[in-house]
Every structure is written in C-alpha cells, then in structure tokens.
Amino acid sequence: MSNAPVKKVPIHLQSSQNRLLIKNGRVVNDDGMEDADVYIEDGIIKQVGRNLIIPGGTRTIDATGKLVMPGGIDPHTHFELEMMGAKTVDDFYKGTRAAVAGGTTTIIDFVLPQKGQSLIEAYNNWRQKADGKVCCDYALHVGVTWWSPSVKKEMEQLTSEQYGVNSFKMFMAYKDVWMMNDYDLCCAMETCADLKALAQVHAENGSIIARNCEKLLAAGVRGPDAHQLSRDEELEAEAVNRACVIANQAKSPLYVVHVMSKSAVQALQIARTRQKLPVYGETLAATVGTDGTHYKNSCFRHAAAHVLSPPLRPDPSTPQAIAEALADDHLQLIGSDNCTFHEKDKELGKDDFTKIPNGVNGVEDRMAILWQKAVNTGVMDPCRFVAVTSSNAARIFNLWPQKGRVEAGSDADVVVWDPRLQRTISAATHHHGVDFNIFEGQDVVGSPQYVIVNGRVCLDDGELRVAEGYGKFLKTPVNSPYVYGAPPAAAPEPEPVSPAIHTPSRVTNGNTPSPDLKVLNKQLDGMSVTSSGCSTPTGRKMRDPGQRDLQNSTFSISKEVEGLDTKTSVRVRNPPGGKSSGLW
Ligand SMILES: NC(=O)NCCC(=O)O
Numbered sequence: 001m002s003n004a005p006v007k008k009v010p011i012h013l014q015s016s017q018n019r020l021l022i023k024n025g026r027v028v029n030d031d032g033m034e035d036a037d038v039y040i041e042d043g044i045i046k047q048v049g050r051n052l053i054i055p056g057g058t059r060t061i062d063a064t065g066k067l068v069m070p071g072g073i074d075p076h077t078h079f080e081l082e083m084m085g086a087k088t089v090d091d092f093y094k095g096t097r098a099a100v101a102g103g104t105t106t107i108i109d110f111v112l113p114q115k116g117q118s119l120i121e122a123y124n125n126w127r128q129k130a131d132g133k134v135c136c137d138y139a140l141h142v143g144v145t146w147w148s149p150s151v152k153k154e155m156e157q158l159t160s161e162q163y164g165v166n167s168f169k170m171f172m173a174y175k176d177v178w179m180m181n182d183y184d185l186c187c188a189m190e191t192c193a194d195l196k197a198l199a200q201v202h203a204e205n206g207s208i209i210a211r212n213c214e215k216l217l218a219a220g221v222r223g224p225d226a227h228q229l230s231r232d233e234e235l236e237a238e239a240v241n242r243a244c245v246i247a248n249q250a251k252s253p254l255y256v257v258h259v260m261s262k263s264a265v266q267a268l269q270i271a272r273t274r275q276k277l278p279v280y281g282e283t284l285a286a287t288v289g290t291d292g293t294h295y296k297n298s299c300f301r302h303a304a305a306h307v308l309s310p311p312l313r314p315d316p317s318t319p320q321a322i323a324e325a326l327a328d329d330h331l332q333l334i335g336s337d338n339c340t341f342h343e344k345d346k347e348l349g350k351d352d353f354t355k356i357p358n359g360v361n362g363v364e365d366r367m368a369i370l371w372q373k374a375v376n377t378g379v380m381d382p383c384r385f386v387a388v389t390s391s392n393a394a395r396i397f398n399l400w401p402q403k404g405r406v407e408a409g410s411d412a413d414v415v416v417w418d419p420r421l422q423r424t425i426s427a428a429t430h431h432h433g434v435d436f437n438i439f440e441g442q443d444v445v446g447s448p449q450y451v452i453v454n455g456r457v458c459l460d461d462g463e464l465r466v467a468e469g470y471g472k473f474l475k476t477p478v479n480s481p482y483v484y485g486a487p488p489a490a491a492p493e494p495e496p497v498s499p500a501i502h503t504p505s506r507v508t509n510g511n512t513p514s515p516d517l518k519v520l521n522k523q524l525d526g527m528s529v530t531s532s533g534c535s536t537p538t539g540r541k542m543r544d545p546g547q548r549d550l551q552n553s554t555f556s557i558s559k560e561v562e563g564l565d566t567k568t569s570v571r572v573r574n575p576p577g578g579k580s581s582g583l584w
Pocket residue numbers: 078202307308309310337339358359360
C-alpha cells in the first residue's frame with residue numbers, strides 16, 4: 001500500500017459505510033459466544049441477534065466461518081516518543097495504522113514528562129502529536145517521573161473531566177531519567193488512591209541495574225547481550241514484590257506493566273495472597289512471541305532490535321509459561337509496548353549496550369501472535385482471548401462497555417477474525433514505519449479479515465483503508481467500577497472489589513467458577529458445531545488429550561461456525577464490575 005496517509009473522511013460522506021451488517025458470524029465476547037448477526041449504524045452497534053430487520057442500502061459482510069470480536073485494545077504503546085537520544089519511528093499515524101491492520105481499534109499511549117516538566121504541559125504536547133494523526137481511538141496514561149506538591153496538584157487536574165486521565169505510571173527503573181524512589185512512589189500511589197485513579201509501575205530495580213551496567217562495562221562486556229545480563233529476572237521479581245508492598249501500604253490498587261518473566265509472575269501471585277486491593281498484571285506480545293536467545297545473535301542490528309526493558313528472557317520456557325499465566329488469570333492483559341527505533345538509532349549503542357534505545361514492535365501482531373501461541377495451541381479459548389486483548393483493558397480503564405464488547409449500544413469497533421487465515425509475519429509486509437519485525441518469519445494461522453473502527457471499515461477483506469485523524473481521544477473517567485468496586489447498592493453490602501484479583505486461579509474473566517458452570521462446561525465439551533468455545537472456567541479451550549493444535553484438532557472454530565442452521569448461545573456469566581456507570 002501507499003505510504004501517503006489518507007486524510008480524514010467526514011462520516012456523513014461515508015454513506016455506504018454508515019450502515020453495516022455482519023452476517024452469519026460467531027460473536028465472541030469475554031463471557032460467551034453466540035451465533036448472531038451484528039447491525040451497525042453511525043458508528044454504534046445497534047442490534048445483535050438473528051432475523052434482524054435491516055434498512056435497505058446496508059452493506060453486508062458475510063462472516064460465515066469467522067469470529068466477530070470486539071476490536072483489540074492495546075493498553076501500552078509509545079508512539080512518537082523521544083527517549084535515549086532518539087525518536088520512535090511509529091508516530092500516531094503509522095502506529096495506529098499498524099494497530100488497525102492487526103485488529104486493534106483502541107490504543108492507550110503514555111505521556112512521559114521529563115523530570116521537572118509540568119505533567120499538563122506534557123499531556124498537551126501528546127494531545128497535539130496525536131489528535132490529528134490517529135486512525136483509531138486512543139486514550140492516555142500519564143507518567144509521574146518526579147515528585148513535588150505541584151505534581152500532586154497536576155495529577156488531580158488531569159483526572160478531571162477536562163483532561164480525562166485515570167491512570168499514572170511510575171518507573172522503578174531508568175535511574176536519573178524517569179526512576180522514582182520508594183518514598184516518592186508511595187506518595188504517588190497514595191495520590192492515585194485518593195483520586196481513584198490507577199497506579200501503574202514499570203517494575204525493575206533500577207539502582208542495581210545501574211550498578212550492574214557499570215560493572216559489565218568496566219569488564220569490557222559492551223554488546224546487546226549484556227542488556228539482559230544487567231537486569232535478570234530477580235531484579236524484575238524484586239521490584240514487582242516491592243511495588244505490591246508499597247501499593248498495600250499506600251492502600252492503592254496496582255497495575256504492573258510489561259511482566260516479562262516467570263519469576264515476576266510468581267512474585268505477583270504471592271503478593272496477591274496478601275494484597276488488600278486489586279493488582280493487575282500486563283504482559284507483552286514480545287514475551288509470548290519470541291525470547292531472549294536473540295540477544296546472542298552475532299548481528300548487532302538483529303540483537304539490538306530485540307532490546308527492550310524489562311528484557312526478553314533467555315529461559316526458552318518463558319513464552320509458554322506467560323501464555324498460560326494469561327489463560328489462568330495470573331496475568332490479565334496483553335499489550336505491545338510498541339516503541340520502534342530505526343537501525344541508525346539502535347546503533348547509538350553499538351559500543352555500549354546501555355545506549356541502545358529500548359523498544360520493539362508489537363502493536364500490529366499482538367493479536368495474531370497470541371492467537372497462534374495460545375488459542376491454536378489449546379492454552380486459551382476465544383473468550384479468554386477477547387478478555388486479555390480487549391475487554392479487561394476496557395474494564396480496568398473504565399471504557400467498558402463502550403469499548404471491549406460486541407453488544408447493542410457499544411461503539412462499533414469490531415473485528416471479523418478469520419481463524420484459518422495463514423500468513424507469515426514480515427517487516428516486508430507489515431504496516432509499521434520501522435524496517436524490522438521481532439516476529440520475522442513466524443507463520444500464524446488466524447488474523448483479521450475486516451476491522452471496523454467506529455463503524456468505518458478500515459480493513460476491508462485484507463485491504464487496509466485507514467484515515468488519518470479519524471480516531472478520537474477517549475476520556476477515561478476515574479473510579480472504574482472494575483478497579484474500585486461498583487457503588488454500593490441500597491441494602492446489601494458492597495461487592496468485594498474485583499474478585500479476579502483475590503481468586504487469581506482457574507477463572508475466565510475474573511470470576512470464580514461456580515459448580516453449575518463446571519457442569520455446563522463439561523456438557524459443552526461434548527457438543528460440537530453450535531457450542532460455545534467458552535468451554536472452561538479457566539479460559540482454556542476444552543480439548544481431547546493429544547489434540548492441542550487447533551489445525552489438527554476436532555475443535556475447529558472454522559468448522560464449528562460454518563454451515564450452521566441452528567444456534568446455541570452460551571453466556572458463561574455476567575462479568576464482574578457490572579456495567580460501567582462512570583462515563584461522563
Ligand atoms: N519498554 C521499553 O523498552 N521501552 C519503552 C519504555 C518503557 O516502557 O520502558
């Protein structure tokens with residue numbers, strides 16, 4: 001495709017796309033699947049069901065054999081970020097273009113102020129960079145990279161309706177740049193709790209990393225492989241534990257961004273047993289889709305392209321373990337941390353690994369990689385896939401059910417997913433600005449065929465037709481019911497906050513499985529064509545022993561969806577948190 005951006009097309013000029021019917025597909029939400037048609041008008045899902053009455057002139061997409069899912073929400077991107085003396089290649093146009101190509105229809109980027117800089121000034125700067133360029137909707141987290149009474153005041157301002165921010169990220173690494181000490185971290189988390197915003201942390205022990213870097217450089221160890229050596233799993237796990245302790249002391253819920261190792265997942269699990277408030281864990285497509293063996297590649301370009309923090313782990317069992325942690329609700333979301341740098345920028349660290357700009361791609365391939373590694377292998381069912389790629393982010397950041405759900409009244413951000421579509425990931429064909437892809441050469445089965453963004457068909461039978469500036473900024477209100485609990489009802493005691501967090505094992509979408517669910521799921525296991533794929537309370541797809549591979553399995557989504565003349569709709573149960581009431 002041409003690199004020239006398509007300028008925004010006013011919605012009233014897109015008449016043929018104002019009304020859209022997606023027919024014969026299987027609708028997948030995080031709590032169940034049903035065979036249903038989806039009717040969209042003026043950017044909103046108007047009806048979901050069968051035998052819908054549709055106005056003439058409506059465009060129809062035939063989704064026979066396809067899954068109809070909420071568009072992905074990538075909770076972690078860095079578009080047009082300046083760091084370590086370089087600027088990311090993917091700006092808000094190229095980045096969101098790549099996002100849409102892969103099935104993601106909302107991204108949440110990070111405003112990262114310099115130490116001493118006004119948070120509001122940085123926020124305005126980000127809005128300026130993004131507003132005219134985004135091809136899909138976006139929201140913003142704001143980094144708290146230093147501490148003072150003015151920062152506290154600005155956090156309060158940012159959570160107002162005017163700015164619409166409900167999450168703040170603190171760094172425990174990047175010493176002397178963005179890192180906060182424990183005292184300041186505690187103050188920032190207390191402020192988040194007071195404001196009913198969500199505290200996020202980059203969890204790595206930055207002081208010890210700095211010391212390790214000094215020692216490695218002094219010993220003449222200067223190549224990209226030293227990046228991982230300077231910040232091993234122990235330093236991530238220690239920081240995860242410390243962040244949980246501080247959050248507990250500050251009485252704050254916590255969201256740990258990019259959990260990259262088995263040790264860190266374990267630290268999260270242990271901390272949750274004593275944690276008073278929710279702790280969420282996000283991992284990355286990079287962690288599930290590749291590993292740290294690439295740091296040993298003799299080509300500097302190749303090794304440096306994989307440098308991000310925390311790093312990919314050399315333990316080859318990590319990707320599978322992380323996919324399982326996502327399936328079992330030990331982790332709740334998968335993001336990309338998309339932060340791409342040109343070769344010439346990575347070369348800033350040619351003779352000193354500490355100067356390699358940190359970051360990798362992932363916003364485009366996040367969904368296909370997880371599908372390939374977790375759904376096709378039987379680790380996760382399609383409902384859990386929707387939960388971790390979309391709905392959980394919508395709930396946590398208080399965008400649900402506007403986003404993250406295929407339901408009447410929700411925004412028409414919809415993906416028609418072809419579970420049989422085969423392709424090979426490559427920098428030659430991806431839609432990023434960067435010329436390297438960390439998943440290069442990987443074959444995936446399952447990708448979007450159509451991507452609908454606010455009612456507009458932006459990926460049309462594989463043809464990307466995004467429009468620059470078409471997306472809008474999403475204000476995220478504080479006091480997410482999912483994080484802070486629904487407002488108390490009249491008589492009964494309020495529900496405990498987010499059961500997902502307190503019962504992290506064996507659940508789909510954060511719910512403790514009830515006995516009847518287990519029975520239901522057992523029955524579903526025996527059902528073929530029309531049954532829900534949400535067949536286990538763990539989120540793992542039921543399968544017969546030895547049939548882990550979707551392509552070789554009797555569980556064939558495509559086969560199941562095709563040729564149906566009857567419908568079985570299975571709703572597993574209502575999601576926690578209830579419907580979001582916090583939207584302004
Ligand atoms: N993750 C990374 O390596 N780069 C982006 C900045 C950050 O999130 O740490």
